[in-house]
Amino acid sequence: xxxxxxxxxxxxxxxxLLGLINGAxxxxxxxxxxxxxxxxxxxxxxxxxxxxxxxxxxWLLLTYLxxxxxxxxxxxxxxxxxxxxxxxxxxxxxxxxxxxxxGMLLTFGLALVLQGLLTNAFxxxxxxxxxxxxxxxxxxxxxxxxxxxxxxxxxxxxxxxLTTWYVIERTRLGxxxxxxxxxxxxxxxxxxxxxxxxxxxxxAGVGLAALAGVLAAPVYQVGPTMGADLIIVVFAVVVIxxxxxxMGSIVTGFLVGLIEGLTKAFYPELSSTVVFVVMAVVLxxxxxxxxxxxxEQAQNHRQVLDGASTSPRTQTIQFLVMAALFAAxxxxxxxxxxxxxxxxxxxxCAFNLIAGYGKLVSxxxxxxxGTAGYVSGHAAKSWGLTPELAVLAxxxxxxxxxxxxxxxxxxxxxxxFAMVTLAFAQMIYFVALQAPFTGGEDGLQAIPRGxxxxxxxxxxxxxxxxxxxxxxxxxxxxxxxxxxxxxxxxLRGISDHETRAQxxxxxxxxxxxxxxxxxxxxxGLAGATKAxxxxxxxxxxxxxxxxxxxxxxxxxxxxxxxxxxxxGAFVVVAMQNYLAALGQWxxxxxxxxxxxxxxxxxxxxxxxxxxxxxxxxxxxxxAAHPAAALTPHRQPAGH
Amino acid sequence: MDAGxxxxxxxxxxxxxxxxxxxxxxxxxxxxxxQAVIGPNGAGKSTLFNLLTKHIAPSSGEIFHEGDDVTGLSxxxxxxxxxxxxxxxxxxxxxxxxxQNLELALLRPAGSAWDLLGRVTGKRAIxxxxxxxxxxxxxxxxxxxxxxxxxxxxxxxxxxxTTLALEPRVLLLDEPMAGLGREDIGRVTDLIRxxxxxxxxxxxxHNMKVVADLADRITVMVRGRILAxxxxxxxxxxxxxxxxxxxxxxx
Numbered sequence: 047x048x049x050x051x052x053x054x055x056x057x058x059x060x061x062x063l064l065g066l067i068n069g070a071x072x073x074x075x076x077x078x079x080x081x082x083x084x085x086x087x088x089x090x091x092x093x094x095x096x097x098x099x100x101x102x103x104x105w106l107l108l109t110y111l112x113x114x115x116x117x118x119x120x121x122x123x124x125x126x127x128x129x130x131x132x133x134x135x136x137x138x139x140x141x142x143x144x145x146x147x148x149g150m151l152l153t154f155g156l157a158l159v160l161q162g163l164l165t166n167a168f169x170x171x172x173x174x175x176x177x178x179x180x181x182x183x184x185x186x187x188x189x190x191x192x193x194x195x196x197x198x199x200x201x202x203x204x205x206x207x208l209t210t211w212y213v214i215e216r217t218r219l220g221x222x223x224x225x226x227x228x229x230x231x232x233x234x235x236x237x238x239x240x241x242x243x244x245x246x247x248x249x250a251g252v253g254l255a256a257l258a259g260v261l262a263a264p265v266y267q268v269g270p271t272m273g274a275d276l277i278i279v280v281f282a283v284v285v286i287x288x289x290x291x292x293m294g295s296i297v298t299g300f301l302v303g304l305i306e307g308l309t310k311a312f313y314p315e316l317s318s319t320v321v322f323v324v325m326a327v328v329l330x331x332x333x334x335x336x337x338x339x340x341x342e343q344a345q346n347h348r349q350v351l352d353g354a355s356t357s358p359r360t361q362t363i364q365f366l367v368m369a370a371l372f373a374a375x376x377x378x379x380x381x382x383x384x385x386x387x388x389x390x391x392x393x394x395c396a397f398n399l400i401a402g403y404g405k406l407v408s409x410x411x412x413x414x415x416g417t418a419g420y421v422s423g424h425a426a427k428s429w430g431l432t433p434e435l436a437v438l439a440x441x442x443x444x445x446x447x448x449x450x451x452x453x454x455x456x457x458x459x460x461x462x463f464a465m466v467t468l469a470f471a472q473m474i475y476f477v478a479l480q481a482p483f484t485g486g487e488d489g490l491q492a493i494p495r496g497x498x499x500x501x502x503x504x505x506x507x508x509x510x511x512x513x514x515x516x517x518x519x520x521x522x523x524x525x526x527x528x529x530x531x532x533x534x535x536x537l538r539g540i541s542d543h544e545t546r547a548q549x550x551x552x553x554x555x556x557x558x559x560x561x562x563x564x565x566x567x568x569x570g571l572a573g574a575t576k577a578x579x580x581x582x583x584x585x586x587x588x589x590x591x592x593x594x595x596x597x598x599x600x601x602x603x604x605x606x607x608x609x610x611x612x613x614g615a616f617v618v619v620a621m622q623n624y625l626a627a628l629g630q631w632x633x634x635x636x637x638x639x640x641x642x643x644x645x646x647x648x649x650x651x652x653x654x655x656x657x658x659x660x661x662x663x664x665x666x667x668x669a670a671h672p673a674a675a676l677t678p679h680r681q682p683a684g685h
Numbered sequence: 686m687d688a689g690x691x692x693x694x695x696x697x698x699x700x701x702x703x704x705x706x707x708x709x710x711x712x713x714x715x716x717x718x719x720q721a722v723i724g725p726n727g728a729g730k731s732t733l734f735n736l737l738t739k740h741i742a743p744s745s746g747e748i749f750h751e752g753d754d755v756t757g758l759s760x761x762x763x764x765x766x767x768x769x770x771x772x773x774x775x776x777x778x779x780x781x782x783x784x785q786n787l788e789l790a791l792l793r794p795a796g797s798a799w800d801l802l803g804r805v806t807g808k809r810a811i812x813x814x815x816x817x818x819x820x821x822x823x824x825x826x827x828x829x830x831x832x833x834x835x836x837x838x839x840x841x842x843x844x845x846x847t848t849l850a851l852e853p854r855v856l857l858l859d860e861p862m863a864g865l866g867r868e869d870i871g872r873v874t875d876l877i878r879x880x881x882x883x884x885x886x887x888x889x890x891h892n893m894k895v896v897a898d899l900a901d902r903i904t905v906m907v908r909g910r911i912l913a914x915x916x917x918x919x920x921x922x923x924x925x926x927x928x929x930x931x932x933x934x935x936x
Binding site for chain 1: 738740759760761762764765769770771772776777778779780781785786788789790792793794797798799800801802803804805806808847851
């Protein structure tokens with residue numbers, strides 16, 4: 047048998063073929079993402095779910111209606127594409143004048159809804175979809191065996207990709223599309239109906255994802271979760287390629303697939319993380335991506351939300367009231383619930399520090415929560431550290447991870463920042479899945495609570511509650527002070543207008559990095575304490591759905607408000623606790639809340655409430671000075 | 686290099702995909718003067734400006750500040766040396782109040798920008814400086830309004846005040862009159878002349894009356910190169926300058 051660098055040739059070619067197949071799907075999906083982003087400035091997070099919907103629809107057609115593969119190849123893209131048209135027309139169209147992150151949040155919510163609904167209906171396990179009779183079997187190429195279906199997938203995807211490229215770059219229709227991307231007003235003035243064109247583009251992008259889904263059905267297991275993990279890898283591909291060109295997306299997709307295949311042949315342990323490593327390297331040497339980025343369009347119509355600045359004294363009073371309430375809460379509320387909610391509240395507040403005040407919305411904050419949990423759990427269990435030292439170790443680990451990932455991630459902003467953080471978190475997830483000390487699928491169990499400072503026994507409920515309360519209040523107070531500090535003001539200034547801040551002599555990258563690291567450390571503080579309190583550390587805390595949950599808590603409660611994340615965390619944790627019987631419906635509910643938050647409730651609970659309160663209290667003044675109603679009043683400073 | 690020059694560019698070029706927006710430009714900003722760069726649209730004025738302030742990096746050439754080579758410095762580093770710019774599209778921190786805009790500018794010179802736990806309102810020196818600026822620029826009555834809600838003219842005034850908060854020695858103003866009404870133009874012209882005392886100012890401006898009023902020297906740019914340079918009366922009378930303007934539309 048021929049060996050190549052210690053690997054049997056058949057194995058190597060087999061893995062390369064598998065890599066090409068994966069690459070074909072990366073290419074088709076990242077192509078669709080790039081087309082949609084180019085046209086609408088929306089990162090279509092639902093792209094993975096729409097791919098899954100394509101595969102599921104094909105499976106449904108076959109199972110319930112007896113409609114086979116070849117018809118599905120034609121019908122499914124049309125059906126799913128049509129759902130995309132409706133989605134654009136009635137939902138996404140409302141978002142075009144908002145920050146691009148809202149599009150990503152909304153489509154993330156939609157992905158959750160789709161995934162939850164289909165899991166409810168068909169279970170989460172994968173269903174087999176058989177290869178059509180015409181493509182059964184394969185041929186022996188001498189150096190390897192090539193199954194016919196796989197050859198077909200590669201050929202078909204290449205055809206689809208190149209056709210798309212041709213239409214966009216070489217036809218009149220494509221010229222209109224590209225022109226509308228540059229200047230929609232002008233193209234509209236030429237008599238072309240740009241809104242309809244955008245709608246059709248989105249529909250076509252979605253149809254492309256569904257087509258990929260049908261092609262994938264016989265290769266992978268067909269199931270509701272098949273799109274979620276794939277889309278994260280595709281985001282990494284998009285960051286590597288840069289979404290600057292159509293051909294760039296195609297080439298990068300296949301390239302990444304091949305790199306994965308090679309890694310699987312020579313060093314299989316790294317195969318699931320290699321994409322993210324490549325992304326990190328690209329961010330270091332060529333931050334805009336291999337083929338250049340399409341810059342995010344400037345937000346000319348950005349709406350100024352109210353500053354809602356309360357005086358330091360009011361804040362301190364509010365803080366003390368909260369402290370008293372939480373200290374007394376165990377008298378009426380189950381302490382276990384309170385502790386869980388407080389730790390998630392701290393996590394959400396830490397996230398809000400960077401997302402709300404720094405406008406750097408991370409989609410990967412679970413990596414800090416989870417890593418700190420593992421480290422503190424390991425420190426307490428295997429090294430026998432006292433709980434405060436174990437928590438410290440976890441926090442330090444999260445801070446280090448924050449420094450490293452932040453150093454790379456802040457090279458990009460906006461939606462790219464979101465995708466980069468999501469991808470890094472996925473890498474950490476795979477590391478946690480494989481690393482020896484995390485316990486893999488089982489996680490760390492029976493972590494000892496131990497004695498605080500070697501003295502206070504944390505296995506006593508009152509002591510434990512006090513410990514968690516102190517950590518939450520300490521962390522919250524720190525965040526409150528940072529937000530109100532000169533540093534906090536600089537951070538808010540940077541998020542408003544970074545270039546202007548630079549022109550005032552502020553090295554904005556350093557400020558962002560420190561804020562990001564601080565946010566990571568405080569997330570870690572929550573995660574480390576959670577591991578000691580709950581005595582377990584599992585993959586749940588590093589999974590992307592946890593990153594989604596902290597987003598949900600923060601946006602539901604009110605991003606950029608001090609107490610919003612606390613309120614949001616309590617609502618979400620309560621929903622999980624009391625609606626646990628609903629199973630997957632909770633995910634559907636989460637997704638729905640996301641969609642509603644973005645569409646009608648952007649200030650969140652606390653933001654909307656304080657606005658109402660201010661409008662109500664400013665009513666008499668508004669009669670005399672109409673402008674006064676819009677601007678919050680503040681005590682004159684210092685005198 | 687001559688230390689008597691506030692800013693100096695030597696064979697400065699910037700290329701965008703084969704197109705030279707600025708080509709081989711030698712330019713000197715004399716210390717203590719008010720100078721203006723004029724030229725038809727697309728002449729490379731804004732690019733030159735962005736190069737001098739390190740908003741974009743040059744493709745080739747060198748930039749000197751008071752005799753030191755600053756070609757490799759970042760915009761913040763240049764600002765720390767006292768070279769501060771304003772922007773064409775008024776750049777204020779929209780979600781901060783007018784007072785906070787000024788405080789933010791004052792933090793770094795006061796050494797407080799990295800204070801993570803203190804209170805902005807507790808810094809007396811900053812509050813006093815902010816008050817003085819609010820008064821001088823007649824922004825007192827909207828001190829607590831969000832900058833994003835100000836009228837366009839007020840935003841430009843606030844931006845000038847924020848820039849001045851840094852006590853810059855060299856001030857670069859990118860079309861300070863763009864979008865302003867006649868009344869505001871008069872006010873801002875007076876303000877610029879007033880703050881020009883003891884400072885070096887470079888402005889890119891389309892309004893010729895403003896340029897004639899303010900500038901000691903003007904530089905005319907056409908197609909990425911410098912066409913003429915000198916006192917306003919002398920340069921504006923030159924036939925080739927007039928041709929460059931009338932031949933390519935008025936400004």
